[in-house]
Amino acid sequence: MFSIIFLKELKEIIQSSRFTISFAVCSVLIILSFVMGAQNYLSSKAQYEAALQENRNQIAANTNWISVNHTIMLPPQPLMALVSGVSNDVGRDIEMRGRGELRADNTRFNDEPIFAIFRFMDLEFIFGVILSLFAIIFAYDAINGEKIRGTLKLCFSNSLPRASYIGGKLAGSFVGLSIALMIPILIGCLLLPVLGVNLTSEEWGKLSLILLSGLAYFGVFLGIAMTISATTKLPSSSFLICLVIWIAGVLIVPRASVLVSGRLVEVPNVDEIAAQKSRYRAQLWTEDQPKLSNFSVPEGTPMQEVFPKFNAFMSELSDERQKKIDAFEQRLNEDYQNKNLSRQRLALGISRISPTSLFTLAITNLSGTSLELENRYKEESAKYQTTYASFMEEKTGQSGGGGIRMVFRTNDDNQEPPPTLDPNEMPAFEFESASLAEGLSGSMLDLGLLFLLNIIFFGTAFSAFLRYDLR
Amino acid sequence: MNMEAINQTPLMEARNLSKVYEDGVRALDELNLIVKPGEIFSMLGGNGAGKTTTINIFLDFIQPSSGNAFINGIDANEQPLEAKKHVAFVSENVQLYPNFTAMQNIDFFTRLGGRSDYNRNDYEAALTRVGLQSSAFDKKLKDFSKGMRQKCGIAIAILKDSPAILLDEPTSGLDPKAGREFTKLIGELRDEGKGILMSTHDVFRAKEISDHVGILNNGVLVTHRTRSELTGVNLEELYVEYMAGYMDESTATLTNDLDHV
Numbered sequence: 001m002f003s004i005i006f007l008k009e010l011k012e013i014i015q016s017s018r019f020t021i022s023f024a025v026c027s028v029l030i031i032l033s034f035v036m037g038a039q040n041y042l043s044s045k046a047q048y049e050a051a052l053q054e055n056r057n058q059i060a061a062n063t064n065w066i067s068v069n070h071t072i073m074l075p076p077q078p079l080m081a082l083v084s085g086v087s088n089d090v091g092r093d094i095e096m097r098g099r100g101e102l103r104a105d106n107t108r109f110n111d112e113p114i115f116a117i118f119r120f121m122d123l124e125f126i127f128g129v130i131l132s133l134f135a136i137i138f139a140y141d142a143i144n145g146e147k148i149r150g151t152l153k154l155c156f157s158n159s160l161p162r163a164s165y166i167g168g169k170l171a172g173s174f175v176g177l178s179i180a181l182m183i184p185i186l187i188g189c190l191l192l193p194v195l196g197v198n199l200t201s202e203e204w205g206k207l208s209l210i211l212l213s214g215l216a217y218f219g220v221f222l223g224i225a226m227t228i229s230a231t232t233k234l235p236s237s238s239f240l241i242c243l244v245i246w247i248a249g250v251l252i253v254p255r256a257s258v259l260v261s262g263r264l265v266e267v268p269n270v271d272e273i274a275a276q277k278s279r280y281r282a283q284l285w286t287e288d289q290p291k292l293s294n295f296s297v298p299e300g301t302p303m304q305e306v307f308p309k310f311n312a313f314m315s316e317l318s319d320e321r322q323k324k325i326d327a328f329e330q331r332l333n334e335d336y337q338n339k340n341l342s343r344q345r346l347a348l349g350i351s352r353i354s355p356t357s358l359f360t361l362a363i364t365n366l367s368g369t370s371l372e373l374e375n376r377y378k379e380e381s382a383k384y385q386t387t388y389a390s391f392m393e394e395k396t397g398q399s400g401g402g403g404i405r406m407v408f409r410t411n412d413d414n415q416e417p418p419p420t421l422d423p424n425e426m427p428a429f430e431f432e433s434a435s436l437a438e439g440l441s442g443s444m445l446d447l448g449l450l451f452l453l454n455i456i457f458f459g460t461a462f463s464a465f466l467r468y469d470l471r
Numbered sequence: 472m473n474m475e476a477i478n479q480t481p482l483m484e485a486r487n488l489s490k491v492y493e494d495g496v497r498a499l500d501e502l503n504l505i506v507k508p509g510e511i512f513s514m515l516g517g518n519g520a521g522k523t524t525t526i527n528i529f530l531d532f533i534q535p536s537s538g539n540a541f542i543n544g545i546d547a548n549e550q551p552l553e554a555k556k557h558v559a560f561v562s563e564n565v566q567l568y569p570n571f572t573a574m575q576n577i578d579f580f581t582r583l584g585g586r587s588d589y590n591r592n593d594y595e596a597a598l599t600r601v602g603l604q605s606s607a608f609d610k611k612l613k614d615f616s617k618g619m620r621q622k623c624g625i626a627i628a629i630l631k632d633s634p635a636i637l638l639d640e641p642t643s644g645l646d647p648k649a650g651r652e653f654t655k656l657i658g659e660l661r662d663e664g665k666g667i668l669m670s671t672h673d674v675f676r677a678k679e680i681s682d683h684v685g686i687l688n689n690g691v692l693v694t695h696r697t698r699s700e701l702t703g704v705n706l707e708e709l710y711v712e713y714m715a716g717y718m719d720e721s722t723a724t725l726t727n728d729l730d731h732v
Contacts, residue, residue: 004582004583005583008568008579011571011575012568012570012571015570016570017570149566149568149569150562150565150566151566151567153530153532153560154560154562154565154580154627155580155583156530156531156532157555157558157559157560157637158580158583158585158631159551159552159554159555159556159585160552160555160583161552469532470532471527471532471533
């Protein structure tokens with residue numbers, strides 16, 4: 001009986017005009033998102049490579065490492081184009097210094113603010129907004145619609161167990177609708193290498209898990225719609241209830257969670273912190289200024305020796321000042337980060353009421369575009385900062401941390417011009433994106449909750465139907 | 472009436488069947504009726520008389536408050552899955568699945584009825600028998616008229632080949648021609664030995680085809696006549712009088728004995 005109902009449901013879905021329309025819309029959107037994603041990735045990659053080359057050219061044009069302004073950049077990843085997450089909000093460029101706090105600038109939204117308004121049409125948007133709505137459109141009248149049509153009574157005039165019916169219907173709907181998703185997704189996946197985006201096996205693994213999360217998310221809304229359909233008499237009522245749940249789950253809860261957590265946990269303003277840091281730096285500099293008069297050299301010291309001594313003196317002052325600044329900023333940053341983390345945790349906790357949040361958190365973790373991306377980039381750049389500082393120390397005798405330097409140059413027309421720098425000497429910045437295992441462990445909670453919600457809503461639909469008035 | 476039916480086991484039987492809904496409405500009150508093989512039992516009555524409640528109890532869609540409903544000797548509420556193997560059902564407004572063709576609908580419901588041994592020829596034969604044009608076999612039901620859908624419903628019942636058939640106001644909304652064809656078909660099924668319990672508002676068709684006619688009013692079977700008892704009786708008048716609740720059964724009998732159609 002289960003298989004008869006399952007096959008009927010599958011056929012009924014595939015032959016319906018709803019399916020034709022949603023399949024067409026899904027196909028266009030999904031394939032478009034893959035194509036656009038691939039193109040975005042390729043253009044970001046080209047920009048990234050051009051910027052790298054520019055960096056190298058700039059080094060090669062210099063004769064002194066002290067004059068080099070070195071910038072590191074966040075390399076684009078193919079999965080960022082499919083699930084953008086926070087990747088467009090994170091500053092991509094960091095001007096490297098041998099010491100002090102690093103700051104990432106130039107988010108994608110700086111370059112293209114229009115995207116900040118309308119955002120991207122990536123898999124997160126297509127699954128999160130459009131496909132969840134399709135799930136509701138398909139299933140809101142799954143049970144009460146059959147009752148209104150009279151087919152429910154006709155089905156149960158046969159020796160058909162209710163469990164077989166609802167089981168077959170749930171499974172048939174899920175599989176039927178998954179077909180509408182999987183075909184264009186498969187085409188999109190096949191298009192990636194054709195368009196020049198070659199994913200590694202890890203990235204394919206991540207993409208598969210992202211799609212699995214999408215199906216689990218889709219299943220939650222299907223289960224919700226089935227449950228509502230099995231507890232209401234009229235399709236119009238169930239549609240209205242489903243729509244309200246969809247609006248709350250998809251549009252309101254994720255945003256409200258941020259607002260509520262913002263009210264409950266006070267976090268100092270970023271500008272306020274920046275002003276505090278700036279004030280402290282200015283204060284220390286003012287305190288250091290009288291010390292400058294302490295610099296002296298014995299009379300008759302040749303100028304060539306004066307400058308290095310001055311630089312060493314300034315460097316010493318600067319190092320001491322920087323230590324104080326670092327300690328102060330570290331305190332401020334820690335305080336800010338702790339409070340921000342509490343607020344973030346609260347917001348995420350509240351938002352997890354919504355399946356959309358669970359889905360977003362799961363897939364951004366898998367694609368490496370979650371909130372962790374910024375921390376990871378900071379950590380990686382901080383690690384690189386040490387390497388960079390050692391390199392600059394070796395090349396210039398200073399860490400490359402900025403400050404006042406004096407350079408003594410003599411001009412001799414007959415002298416050979418100094419050799420230009422070799423860019424290959426500069427240590428390369430390698431950004432290591434989250435591995436599959438890291439992505440999976442980061443998304444485990446949300447994936448688990450999504451699967452749990454599937455079980456809950458399919459279970460409630462099942463039990464609601466067992467008590468459903470068939471007349 | 473098929474005389475052989477008299478001594479046979481009832482295909483459908485309501486024994487002291489009562490139903491009181493949660494809001495206190497008594498929909499059925501001590502209903503007793505028997506449908507034997509080769510018999511058509513028509514239940515006449517207005518809206519809320521208890522006809523559909525009786526059918527719903529036979530199909531286990533609702534539980535009786537007291538009494539029992541049997542299909543082929545099996546308690547329909549205690550062993551519903553077993554009981555429903557022996558009954559086919561045609562509802563008042565057969566809708567079926569609008570995106571399925573007639574063939575697909577028939578195939579699905581026939582399989583659901585436990586028959587997977589049929590092929591397309593069998594389906595075509597059943598649809599032809601109920602009078603559906605062959606050009607409509609592979610058309611989607613959403614393009615069908617009510618009469619055509621009703622024919623599909625009957626074809627499904629025929630293919631299930633169960634001894635008992637429940638019909639819930641099957642001729643309601645059908646045009647006279649379709650109604651007549653339907654009546655003829657029901658007669659054929661009765662002649663094949665099926666026991667048919669039918670709820671209807673259609674007094675004329677009930678009199679024309681039924682072996683038994685019962686009139687229900689407020690859940691009570693106020694009168695029950697056999698075909699021979701109905702000969703010469705103005706059933707419409709009898710029905711109207713019972714529905715109005717003017718008469719008790721003895722007075723009605725007397726009055727109707729004096730009336731001749």
